[in-house]
Amino acid sequence: MGQERRSVNQHILKALKEGCGDELVERFLRELIFLEANNEGHWKETYKERLATISKNWGARDED
Amino acid sequence: MRIEKIKTANYRQLRNIELSFPVDGNDLAIVIGRNKAGKTNILNAINWCLYGDEPHLSLESDRLPLPNLELIQAKEDAQLERVTVELTISADDREEILVQRTGFFSINKETKKVVDQGSELTVTIPDEEEGARLLEDAKAEDYVERLFPRNLREFFFFDGERLDRYFREETPQKIRHAVFSVSQIDLLQAVEQKLSELLNDLRREAGRSNPKIDQIQKTLEEKTGKLTQTEQRIGELSDQLTIAKDKIKELEDKLRGIPDVNKLQSEIDRLTLKRDEKTKLRNDKTKEKQNVLFEGGMTIIVWDEIQKAINLIKEKKRKREIPPTIDTRTLENILKDGSCHICGRDLDKEAEETLLKLLEEIKLTAEIGRALLLMENGLADVDEKGRDLRRRILAITKELDSYNRDIEEGEKQIDELRKRISGYDSGKVTDWYNEYRRFEHARDQSQKTLTLLQVLHKSVEGDIARLNEELKAELKKEGRFKILKRQLEFCGSAFNATKQVKKNIMDQTRQMIEDETKKTFFDLMWDKDTYGNIRIDENYSIHLIHAMGYECLGTTSAAERELLALSFTLALHAISNFNAPIFIDTPVARVDDVNREDFAKVLADLGSNKEIVLLLTPTEYSREISSILDVKSHNRYELKRSADETKLEVLRYA
Numbered sequence: 020m021g022q023e024r025r026s027v028n029q030h031i032l033k034a035l036k037e038g039c040g041d042e043l044v045e046r047f048l049r050e051l052i053f054l055e056a057n058n059e060g061h062w063k064e065t066y067k068e069r070l071a072t073i074s075k076n077w078g079a080r081d082e083d
Numbered sequence: 084m085r086i087e088k089i090k091t092a093n094y095r096q097l098r099n100i101e102l103s104f105p106v107d108g109n110d111l112a113i114v115i116g117r118n119k120a121g122k123t124n125i126l127n128a129i130n131w132c133l134y135g136d137e138p139h140l141s142l143e144s145d146r147l148p149l150p151n152l153e154l155i156q157a158k159e160d161a162q163l164e165r166v167t168v169e170l171t172i173s174a175d176d177r178e179e180i181l182v183q184r185t186g187f188f189s190i191n192k193e194t195k196k197v198v199d200q201g202s203e204l205t206v207t208i209p210d211e212e213e214g215a216r217l218l219e220d221a222k223a224e225d226y227v228e229r230l231f232p233r234n235l236r237e238f239f240f241f242d243g244e245r246l247d248r249y250f251r252e253e254t255p256q257k258i259r260h261a262v263f264s265v266s267q268i269d270l271l272q273a274v275e276q277k278l279s280e281l282l283n284d285l286r287r288e289a290g291r292s293n294p295k296i297d298q299i300q301k302t303l304e305e306k307t308g309k310l311t312q313t314e315q316r317i318g319e320l321s322d323q324l325t326i327a328k329d330k331i332k333e334l335e336d337k338l339r340g341i342p343d344v345n346k347l348q349s350e351i352d353r354l355t356l357k358r359d360e361k362t363k364l365r366n367d368k369t370k371e372k373q374n375v376l377f378e379g380g381m382t383i384i385v386w387d388e389i390q391k392a393i394n395l396i397k398e399k400k401r402k403r404e405i406p407p408t409i410d411t412r413t414l415e416n417i418l419k420d421g422s423c424h425i426c427g428r429d430l431d432k433e434a435e436e437t438l439l440k441l442l443e444e445i446k447l448t449a450e451i452g453r454a455l456l457l458m459e460n461g462l463a464d465v466d467e468k469g470r471d472l473r474r475r476i477l478a479i480t481k482e483l484d485s486y487n488r489d490i491e492e493g494e495k496q497i498d499e500l501r502k503r504i505s506g507y508d509s510g511k512v513t514d515w516y517n518e519y520r521r522f523e524h525a526r527d528q529s530q531k532t533l534t535l536l537q538v539l540h541k542s543v544e545g546d547i548a549r550l551n552e553e554l555k556a557e558l559k560k561e562g563r564f565k566i567l568k569r570q571l572e573f574c575g576s577a578f579n580a581t582k583q584v585k586k587n588i589m590d591q592t593r594q595m596i597e598d599e600t601k602k603t604f605f606d607l608m609w610d611k612d613t614y615g616n617i618r619i620d621e622n623y624s625i626h627l628i629h630a631m632g633y634e635c636l637g638t639t640s641a642a643e644r645e646l647l648a649l650s651f652t653l654a655l656h657a658i659s660n661f662n663a664p665i666f667i668d669t670p671v672a673r674v675d676d677v678n679r680e681d682f683a684k685v686l687a688d689l690g691s692n693k694e695i696v697l698l699l700t701p702t703e704y705s706r707e708i709s710s711i712l713d714v715k716s717h718n719r720y721e722l723k724r725s726a727d728e729t730k731l732e733v734l735r736y737a
Contacts (some may be wrong), residue, residue: 027270030592031266031270031588034584035584037587038216038580038583038587038588039580041580048274048577048584050579051277051278052267052270052274053293054272058225066152066277070574074570077252
C-alpha cells in the first residue's frame with residue numbers, strides 16, 4: 020500500500036535552488052524538507068543518516 | 084481540490100441531507116436558509132468530519148447534544164446511535180476521495196441524556212490496483228491534514244463576520260503565523276532548528292576527546308543560545324512595535340478631528356485656577372479701595388471746596404488783593420523814641436497821631452495776611468492729602484481694571500475650551516487619548532530596545548563566525564576527526580543555507596502576498612479611484628493607502644474591509660499549495676446596502692477560479708443579490724423545514 024506524501028510548495032523548492040549555492044546542500048535540504056512535510060520517523064536518526072551519506076561527497080572539495 | 088458532496092446522517096438539525104456541488108461552468112454554489120435552519124451547521128458538519136470539532140457553534144447549538152434531537156426523542160432501545168458526516172472530495176487528478184466521520188453516542192431512553200462515546204475517521208481513496216484503499220485513525224487524520232491543514236481551516240471555511248473583523252482582530256503575529264503555515268516556511272524553520280541541534284551534537288562529539296574543541300563548542304552553544312534568544316526577542320519586539328504602530332494609526336483615525344479632551348480639561352482647570360487667583364486678588368484690592376475711601380472719605384468730600392478756597396487765595400494773591408505782611412516794629416520804635424529814625428525830626432502831635440492811625444491800619448492788614456497765610460498752609464496740607472488719596476485710588480483702580488481684564492479673558496478662554504469639548508463623550512475620548520499615549524510610549528520603548536538588540540545580534544553573530552573558524556582550525560589539526568569535520572562543515576553550510584533561503588522566501592512570500600492582495604483587491608474593487616495602494620510590511624501589518632496618500636484602513640466601509648480581507652485570503656490561497664474551496668457563511672450580512680451588490684458581484688466572479696459555496700439567509704439573498712449570483716451559479720439549494728416543522732429538507736432552489 021503506497022504512502023500518501025504531502026507535496027512541498029514550489030516556491031520553497033525554487034528558493035532552495037536559487038539560494039543554496041551548492042548542489043549537494045540543496046539536495047540535502049530538499050530531502051529534509053520533504054521529511055518535515057511528511058513527518059516521517061524519528062528525525063535525529065534520519066537527519067544523521069542523511070548527513071553521513073550526503074556529506075561523503077562533500078569531502079573531496081574540502082580536503083585542503 | 085473540491086468538495087463535491089456533503090452527506091449527513093443524524094447530525095444536529097441536518098438529520099439526513101445531501102448537498103452536491105457538481106461543476107458546471109462557474110464553480111459557485113448557493114445554499115439559502117433562514118436563521119436556525121442549519122446553514123452554519125453545514126460549516127460545523129465539515130469541520131466535525133475533518134477535525135472532530137465544531138468551531139462555528141452558536142450558543143444555543145452549543146448547549147444541545149450533537150445527535151439529532153428527533154432521534155434522541157424517538158430513542159427507545161439501549162443501542163449506541165451513530166452520527167455520520169461524509170465528504171466527497173476530488174483532489175488534483177485523483178478520483179473522488181471519501182472522508183467519513185462516524186460518532187457514537189449512548190442515549191438514555193428515559194432521561195434522554197446523551198453521552199459521547201468517541202468517533203472514528205476513515206478515508207477511502209480510489210486505487211488502480213486495489214480498487215480502493217481504506218485509511219483509518221491516525222493515517223486517516225494524517226491524510227486529512229495533508230488535504231486541509233487544520234491550522235489553515237479558517238482560510239477555507241469561515242463566516243462573513245470573520246472577514247469584517249479580520250484586520251481589527253487578527254494580530255500581525257497571527258497573520259504571519261498563517262502565512263508561514265500556508266507558504267510552508269514553517270518547514271524551513273523546523274529544518275533550521277533541527278540542523279542547529281544536530282550541529283551541537285556533532286560539536287559535542289568532537290569535544291569529548293579534545294578539551295579545546297570542547298571549550299569552543301561550549302562557548303558556541305552558549306552564543307548560539309544567546310543568538311536564538313536575541314532573535315526571538317527581536318521578533319517579539321518587532322511584533323509589539325507593529326501592534327503599537329497599528330494601534331496608534333487606528334487611534335489617530337478615531338481621534339481625527341476630536342480634541343484631546345483630557346488635555347483641554349487640564350487647560351480648563353489651569354485657567355480656572357488662575358481665574359480664581361485673580362478673582363481673589365481683585366476682591367482683596369476692592370476691599371483695600373473701600374478702606375482707603377473710608378479712611379479718606381471726609382478729605383474727598385471737602386477736597387473740591389478746599390481746592391476752590393486755595394484757588395481763591397491764589398487768585399486774590401495774584402490780584403494783590405491781600406495786603407502784604409508789614410513789619411510794624413520800626414513805626415513802634417519811632418513812636419517810642421519820639422523822633423523819626425529816617426530823617427531825625429522830632430515827632431509833633433499831628434505826626435504822632437498819623438503814625439498811631441497808620442499803625443492801627445497796618446496791624447489789621449497784617450493780622451488778615453497772617454490769618455490767610457495760616458489758612459492757606461492748612462488747606463495745602465488737606466490738598467496734599469487729597470492728592471495722595473487720589474493717587475492711591477487711581478493706582479488701585481488701575482490694578483482692579485487689570486484683574487478684571489485678566490478674569491474676563493480667562494472666562495472667555497474657558498468658555499471656548501468648554502465649547503470645544505462639549506458634545507464628546509469625555510470618558511471615552513480620554514480613554515482613547517490615554518491609550519494613544521500609552522502606545523506611543525510602547526512604540527518608543529520597543530524601538531529603543533530593538534535598536535540595542537540589533538547591535539547585540541550583530542556582535543553575537545560575529546562571535547559565532549569567529550568561534551566557527553577557531554573550531555575549523557582545531558578540527559583540522561586533529562586528523563582523526565576527518566569525517567566529523569566534514570559532516571560538521573556540511574551541516575554548518577546547510578544550516579546557513581537554510582537561514583538564507585528562509586530569509587529570501589520570507590521576503591518573496593511577503594512580496595507575493597502583497598502583489599496578489601493588491602491585484603485581487605484592485606481587480607474586484609468597484610470604486611477604482613478611491614484607493615491608491617496596499618502595502619504589507621515585513622511584520623505583516625497591512626496598510627491600505629487612499630488615493631490621496633494617507634492610510635485609511637480604519638475608516639473604510641465594511642464592504643471594502645471585507646473585500647480586502649477576502650483579497651488577502653485569496654492571496655494566501657494563491658501562494659499556498661492548496662487549491663482549496665472556500666465556504667462563506669452569511670457573506671454579505673454585514674455589508675451596507677450601498678455596496679452589497681458590488682460585493683455580491685465580487686463573490687460571483689470568484690467562482691471562475693475555485694469552488695465557492697455561499698451560505699445565505701433569505702434577507703441576504705434579496706432580489707438584487709440573487710439576480711447577480713444566479714447567473715453565475717448552477718447549484719442553488721434551499722434548506723427548508725417541512726410543513727410540520729419536523730424535518731429539514733434540501734430543495735433545489737428554483
